[in-house]
Every structure is written in C-alpha cells, then in structure tokens.
Amino acid sequence: MSGPVPLLHVLILSVALFAIGLTGALLRRNAIHIFLSIELMMNAANLALIGYALSWGTPEGQIVVFFVIAIAAAEASVGLAIFVALFRHTKTIDVNQVNLLKW
Amino acid sequence: MSLWWILALPFAGFLANILLGPRLGKRFVSVVATGTVAAATLIAFSRLIPFVSGTRETVIESIGSWISTDRLSVDLALRLDPLSALMLSFVTFVGFLIHVYSVGYMHHDETDAGYARYFAYLNLFLAAMLVLILGDNFLLMFVGWEGVGLCSYLLIGYYYDREYAAAAGRKAFVVNRIGDYGFLLGLFGIFTLFGGFSYDAVFSAAAADPGRYAPALGLVCLLLFVGAVGKSAQFPLYVWLPDAMAGPTPVSALIHAATMVTAGVYMVARCNVLFRLATDAMMVVAIIGGFTAIFAAVIALAQNDIKKVLAYSTVSQLGYMFLACGAGAFVAGMFHVTTHAFFKACLFLGSGSVIHAMGGEQDIRKMGGLKSKLAITYPTFLIATLALAGIPPLAGFFSKDAILAAAFAWHPEKAAWIAKLLWAAGLLTAGLTAFYMMRLVSLTFHGAFRGTHEQEHHVHESPRSMTVPLIVLAFLSIVAGFFGLPVVFGEHANWVEGFLSPILLPLAGLAAEPHHLSHAVEWALIALSVAVAAGGLWLGWTWYAKQGGAVPARIAARYPAAYALVAERFRVDELYDALIVRPFVALSRILWKVVDVLIIDGVLNAGAFLVELLGDLLRFLQTGNVRNYALGILLGLVALMFYVVSGF
Numbered sequence: 001m002s003g004p005v006p007l008l009h010v011l012i013l014s015v016a017l018f019a020i021g022l023t024g025a026l027l028r029r030n031a032i033h034i035f036l037s038i039e040l041m042m043n044a045a046n047l048a049l050i051g052y053a054l055s056w057g058t059p060e061g062q063i064v065v066f067f068v069i070a071i072a073a074a075e076a077s078v079g080l081a082i083f084v085a086l087f088r089h090t091k092t093i094d095v096n097q098v099n100l101l102k103w
Numbered sequence: 104m105s106l107w108w109i110l111a112l113p114f115a116g117f118l119a120n121i122l123l124g125p126r127l128g129k130r131f132v133s134v135v136a137t138g139t140v141a142a143a144t145l146i147a148f149s150r151l152i153p154f155v156s157g158t159r160e161t162v163i164e165s166i167g168s169w170i171s172t173d174r175l176s177v178d179l180a181l182r183l184d185p186l187s188a189l190m191l192s193f194v195t196f197v198g199f200l201i202h203v204y205s206v207g208y209m210h211h212d213e214t215d216a217g218y219a220r221y222f223a224y225l226n227l228f229l230a231a232m233l234v235l236i237l238g239d240n241f242l243l244m245f246v247g248w249e250g251v252g253l254c255s256y257l258l259i260g261y262y263y264d265r266e267y268a269a270a271a272g273r274k275a276f277v278v279n280r281i282g283d284y285g286f287l288l289g290l291f292g293i294f295t296l297f298g299g300f301s302y303d304a305v306f307s308a309a310a311a312d313p314g315r316y317a318p319a320l321g322l323v324c325l326l327l328f329v330g331a332v333g334k335s336a337q338f339p340l341y342v343w344l345p346d347a348m349a350g351p352t353p354v355s356a357l358i359h360a361a362t363m364v365t366a367g368v369y370m371v372a373r374c375n376v377l378f379r380l381a382t383d384a385m386m387v388v389a390i391i392g393g394f395t396a397i398f399a400a401v402i403a404l405a406q407n408d409i410k411k412v413l414a415y416s417t418v419s420q421l422g423y424m425f426l427a428c429g430a431g432a433f434v435a436g437m438f439h440v441t442t443h444a445f446f447k448a449c450l451f452l453g454s455g456s457v458i459h460a461m462g463g464e465q466d467i468r469k470m471g472g473l474k475s476k477l478a479i480t481y482p483t484f485l486i487a488t489l490a491l492a493g494i495p496p497l498a499g500f501f502s503k504d505a506i507l508a509a510a511f512a513w514h515p516e517k518a519a520w521i522a523k524l525l526w527a528a529g530l531l532t533a534g535l536t537a538f539y540m541m542r543l544v545s546l547t548f549h550g551a552f553r554g555t556h557e558q559e560h561h562v563h564e565s566p567r568s569m570t571v572p573l574i575v576l577a578f579l580s581i582v583a584g585f586f587g588l589p590v591v592f593g594e595h596a597n598w599v600e601g602f603l604s605p606i607l608l609p610l611a612g613l614a615a616e617p618h619h620l621s622h623a624v625e626w627a628l629i630a631l632s633v634a635v636a637a638g639g640l641w642l643g644w645t646w647y648a649k650q651g652g653a654v655p656a657r658i659a660a661r662y663p664a665a666y667a668l669v670a671e672r673f674r675v676d677e678l679y680d681a682l683i684v685r686p687f688v689a690l691s692r693i694l695w696k697v698v699d700v701l702i703i704d705g706v707l708n709a710g711a712f713l714v715e716l717l718g719d720l721l722r723f724l725q726t727g728n729v730r731n732y733a734l735g736i737l738l739g740l741v742a743l744m745f746y747v748v749s750g751f
Contacts, residue, residue, distance in 0.1 A: 022737065026730055034730075099727030 010051030017044035124219025136222035207568035228254035282333015289326030324384035335367030352455030389429025393525035396422030432509030442498035449576035453484035492537035501584035541643025
C-alpha cells in the first residue's frame with residue numbers, strides 16, 4: 001500500500017482520541033488526570049486539523065496547530081500552578097472535594 | 104428715573120437680606136430693608152408728582168421683549184396710568200411705614216436669622232406687589248399675583264415652629280391656588296379671544312367690537328373674578344384670611360389688609376372694560392361682594408381675638424369694594440381701596456401695638472382700660488375706627504358713602520330688586536361695622552383691666568418707630584377722604600373720580616352712564632348712612648363701655664344656638680372640612696392603602712417573589728463540581744451539533 005493516509009482514517013483516530021479524553025475529563029477525580037485528558041482532547045483536535053491540511057493541500061491547518069501547541073504550553077504551566085496552589089490550600093487535588101462554589 | 108427702579112430696589116433689598124442679612128445682623132437688615140423701600144417710595148413719588156400735575160398721559164416703559172413667538176409676544180413693560188398711580192402711591196407709602204413699624208415690632212424677640220428672613224420676605228412682597236400693579240400686561244400681573252401669594256404664604260408661616268401658623272400658611276396657599284386656577288383659566292380665555300395680553304390691545308379690541316366679544320366675556324370675567332375671590336378673600340374663598348392672622352401683625356397690616364388683598368379689586372377695576380361688557384358677571388361680582396360684606400360683618404360681631412375682628416372686618420370691607428365694582432362704580436371701589444388701606448393699616452398696627460404692650464395677649468376679654476396707658480395708640484386707633492365706621496369727615500365716610508350711593512343708584516337691566524337688596528345689605532353692614540368696631544375699642548381700651556398682674560405691670564407704650572407710623576396713618580385716615588367728595592359738594596369736588604375717569608369710566612357708547620341721583624336723595628343717603636354708623640357706635644359704646652357687656656351677654660344666653668353659630672363663624676371651616684377636606688383625605692387614604700400599597704406594591708413584590716422563587720430552584724444547578732459543568736458543556740455541544748447537522 002502506498003499514498004497518503006486517507007482523511008477518514010485520520011478523523012476516526014482523532015474522534016477516538018477526543019472521546020477517550022472527554023471520558024477521562026468527565027470521569028476522573030484527580031485534577032492531574034483531568035488535565036491530561038484535556039491535553040489529549042486538544043491533541044485530537046490538532047490531529048484533525050493536520051489531517052484536513054494534508055487533505056486539502058493548504059498550510060493553514062498546520063499553522064493553527066503551532067499556535068495551539070504554543071498556547072497549550074502556556075495553559076499547562078498556568079493549570080499546573082493552580083493545582084500546586086490548590087494542593088497547598090486544601091491538601092488534596094480531588095476535584096470532588098473542591099466544591100466551595102456550591103449553591 | 105425709570106419705573107423699573109421702583110421694584111428693583113425692594114428686590115435688591117430682598118437679595119441682600121436673604122443672602123447677607125443673617126451674618127451682618129439686625130442693624131444692617133433694618134437699614135437695607137427700610138432704605139431700599141424708602142428709596143423706592145421717593146422714586147415713586149418723584150414720578151407721581153409730575154404725572155399728577157402734568158397731562159396724566161399713560162407712560163409705558165419697556166425694557167425689551169419677554170416672550171416672542173409667532174403667535175404670542177409679550178413685552179417686559181411697566182405702565183404708569185391713573186389707576187396704577189393711585190395704587191403705587193399708597194402701596195409704596197404704606198409699605199414704607201410698615202417697614203419702619205416692623206423695625207420696632209420685630210426687634211426684641213427674633214434671632215438675627217429670623218429678623219433677616221422677615222425683612223427679606225417683606226421686601227420681596229413689595230417688589231412682587233409693584234410688579235402686579237405696574238405691569239403693562241396680564242402676564243406680568245400674574246407674575247406679581249403669584250409673587251405676592253408666595254410672600255403671603257411665607258409670612259403667614261413666619262413662626263413656622265408653631266403648628267397653627269404653618270397650617271394657616273398652607274391653608275392660605277391652597278385656597279389662593281383655587282382662585283389662581285380660575286384666574287389662569289381667565290387669562291387663557293383672554294388669549295383665546297384677543298390673541299395677546301397687553302392691556303391696551305385687549306381693552307381697545309374689546310371696546311372696538313363689543314358685540315363680537317360680549318358673549319364669551321361673561322365666562323372670562325367670571326373666571327377672572329374667581330381669581331379675585333381667592334386673592335381678595337371673598338365668599339366662599341375667604342376662609343384663609345382670618346387664619347392668616349397667625350403671621351406677625353405688621354404683615355397682617357401690609358399684606359392682609361392694605362395691599363395684597365386689594366389686588367383682586369385692582370384686577371377687576373383694571374379689567375373694567377371687559378366687566379362692563381359682561382353684565383351678568385357684574386351682577387355676580389356685586390352679589391358676592393354684598394353678601395361677603397354682611398356675612399363677614401356678622402361673624403365679626405362675636406369674635407374675641409383683636410386681630411380676628413379686624414380680619415373679618417377686612418373681608419367685609421373688601422366685599423364693599425366688590426359691591427361697588429359690580430354696581431359699575433369702579434371709582435368708588437378703588438377709592439375705598441385707598442382709604443381702607445390707610446385706616447385698616449392703622450388699625451392693624453394699632454392692634455400690634457396693643458398686643459406688644461400686652462406681651463402677646465390677643466384676647467380682648469383679657470384687656471380693658473388701656474386708654475390711659477397707650478396714649479398714642481388709643482387716639483390713633485379711635486380715629487381709624489371712626490374712619491372705618493364712616494363718621495364724617497373721616498376718610499371711610501366718603502368712600503363708603505360713595506359705594507352706598509352707587510349701589511342705590513344702580514339700575515341693572517335684570518333683577519333690579521337685587522340691587523336694592525344689596526344696597527340695604529351694605530347699609531346694614533355699615534351699622535354692624537360701627538357696632539363691632541366700637542365693641543372692640545370699648546373692650547380693649549375702656550373699662551377695667553382684666554388681664555393678669557404681670558401684664559398690667561408690663562403694659563407700656565410702643566417705641567417711636569411704631570407710634571410714628573400710627574400717627575401718620577391716622578392723619579391720612581382723616582384727610583384721604585377729601586380727595587373724593589360726593590357730588591353734592593360741587594360738580595368737580597370728586598378729585599379721585601376726575602383722576603381715574605380716563606381708566607375707569609365707561610367708554611362712550613359702551614354702556615349707559617351711571618344714574619345720577621338728585622342732590623336731595625344724595626343728602627338723604629348721607630344722612631341715613633351717618634345715622635346708621637352713629638347708631639352702631641352708640642350701641643357698641645353703651646353696651647360694652649358703659650354697661651360692661653350685660654345686654655349682649657343676655658342676648659347670647661337667650662339665643663344660645665344662634666350665638667354659637669355666629670361665634671363659631673357659621674362653621675364654614677367645619678363645613679369645608681366635612682365636604683372637601685375629609686373626603687379628600689379619605690380618598691387619599693384609599694389611594695395610599697389600596698392603589699399604592701396593595702396594587703402597585705403588590706405587583707412589584709409579586710414580580711420580585713417570582714424571580715426569587717425561580718432563583719431558589721435554579722441555584723441547585725450550581726453544584727460546585729467542575730465535572731458537572733463540563734458535562735453541561737458537552738451536552739450543550741452535542742445539542743448544538745445536532746442542531747447544525749440536522750438543520751433543525
């Protein structure tokens with residue numbers, strides 16, 4: 001077999017990754033696990049972008065991916081800092097324990 | 104100097120006193136207040152003397168346009184003609200005397216701030232009154248009209264920390280407002296009919312085409328007269344004037360006897376061209392005037408407050424003036440305005456002097472025997488009383504006789520018997536007036552002293568700033584009448600009539616000349632009115648000064664219900680209270696408790712309650728758990744995608 005990977009395959013992989021990430025984000029209680037799951041969802045989106053860029057032969061999708069990676073780096077640092085602060089404050093990073101803004 | 108200076112000076116005095124007076128003290132206030140009024144009086148007379156001795160042509164001084172639209176243009180213009188000249192002369196002069204009197208009257212018992220407030224309002228009053236009488240159009244008259252009403256309210260309520268004074272001020276304001284409403288409607292009527300407000304334009308248009316305007320003028324004149332009824336305290340709107348005595352006594356003298364309350368008469372006289380065209384309105388004016396005259400005189404018979412007696416007397420005398428106007432004798436009405444200003448101001452200032460001497464006591468049952476102790480107040484008061492009673496040759500005799508003669512000579516086309524009835528009422532009023540004034544004098548100045556020991560010790564004659572105005576006014580009460588001698592003393596003996604004739608006598612061809620009485624009838628009328636007045640005085644003197652009030656006490660005991668009715672002022676205030684005030688309060692309570700509290704507040708509170716309830720339910724969505732929110736985001740996203748894909 002030769003030739004480029006079909007777009008459909010790329011999208012199926014992307015959707016699968018996104019669904020796994022989403023499931024993790026919704027079901028996990030550990031903040032770091034949720035965080036990792038969100039990263040997974042983001043990269044699933046990146047994959048879809050690259051797939052389209054490849055399929056249409058235009059560079060814009062790839063450019064956007066670079067932006068997303070850069071922003072994800074910043075977001076990761078902020079998110080991890082929040083977790084450190086949260087842990088210092090409550091001695092836990094279980095999000096079920098952190099529900100002060102309840103009715 | 105320009106006429107504008109005459110009213111600008113008191114207004115400047117008002118500004119200075121209200122802004123600087125409380126800080127600069129009584130001396131400053133006295134000098135500014137009386138100084139500006141004195142200067143205004145001097146300027147007024149410097150204009151009046153050449154006017155009177157010259158050709159007496161109407162002078163109009165305009166300082167520009169006030170309102171200018173394509174439908175209406177009104178000038179800021181003042182007018183000096185015989186009618187405004189007459190008013191100007193006594194308003195400025197009596198105003199000045201009362202300012203001087205006030206310096207003595209108010210000196211002791213007021214703080215610097217109160218003193219400054221008093222004189223500021225007094226100055227403002229004079230400025231407003233001068234706008235009223237000098238204005239050259241109905242709008243300026245209205246400005247002055249409202250201005251004097253405001254000052255009247257402020258000065259009646261001068262002792263605002265006393266409940267009754269504040270209430271009296273409110274009452275005066277509200278009752279006057281009813282009259283002003285009619286006046287305003289009358290002004291709208293004038294604008295609708297004539298398209299303008301300038302006296303010359305309105306009156307010449309009405310005189311040029313009487314047939315065209317006469318039908319509508321009846322209503323307009325009645326509305327204008329409603330304003331006069333309010334301002335000049337005629338039945339049924341007179342109720343505010345007796346209460347207005349809650350103000351300081353010089354205010355009662357200036358505003359509620361000599362000047363402001365005559366504004367209604369002045370207005371009717373000013374509009375005499377219109378009123379002459381509306382004969383039915385004239386009849387109403389005469390009936391209201393005649394009825395008020397006798398009605399108030401009867402009430403005055405049984406009052407025991409020295410100022411209340413004078414207040415009802417004022418209402419009664421104002422009724423006389425309207426009776427004269429209604430009978431077409433505008434000259435006699437204005438002449439009585441003038442003489443009344445002198446002797447009634449003198450009486451009020453005299454009563455102020457008595458109250459001052461008695462340490463605030465106003466009940467004549469607790470006075471008596473003040474004759475010897477008040478050596479200046481007593482004679483001046485007596486002269487003014489005789490003038491009011493109509494004893495020749497004092498001022499009131501001539502003016503009152505002119506009114507009675509005019510009422511007698513009046514022959515309206517319809518209902519001529521009413522004219523005779525009104526004349527009889529006027530004659531009876533003259534007798535009643537003489538009686539209650541003599542009663543007042545007897546109880547106050549004669550007999551034995553009936554007050555407390557401290558009061559007896561305290562009694563003293565007032566300072567010179569109070570007695571000199573009394574003397575001047577008493578002098579004027581003696582001589583003012585000679586300007587209006589009856590026609591029996593010669594064809595041109597009545598100087599006032601000659602002076603006012605360009606303004607107040609009927610225009611040629613407009614209405615019939617007033618009937619002239621033969622000299623014999625006129626002499627008989629004079630004899631009759633003098634006899635009635637003398638009889639009233641004699642009865643008052645005998646019953647109260649000589650017999651000590653035994654006979655009237657017996658009469659009162661014999662007819663207790665009738666006496667109580669008169670002593671309680673025919674319970675008109677109670678009637679108004681039951682018919683108007685209490686239903687109004689009840690309606691207000693319904694509007695408050697039902698419409699406002701129940702309906703309006705209810706709707707708003709129900710809305711707020713629903714929002715709160717909804718919030719109570721919806722807040723359970725806020726679990727505080729981030730993953731629930733994430734699920735919400737997911738569900739929302741799914742719904743959105745479903746919407747986009749299905750095109751739903």
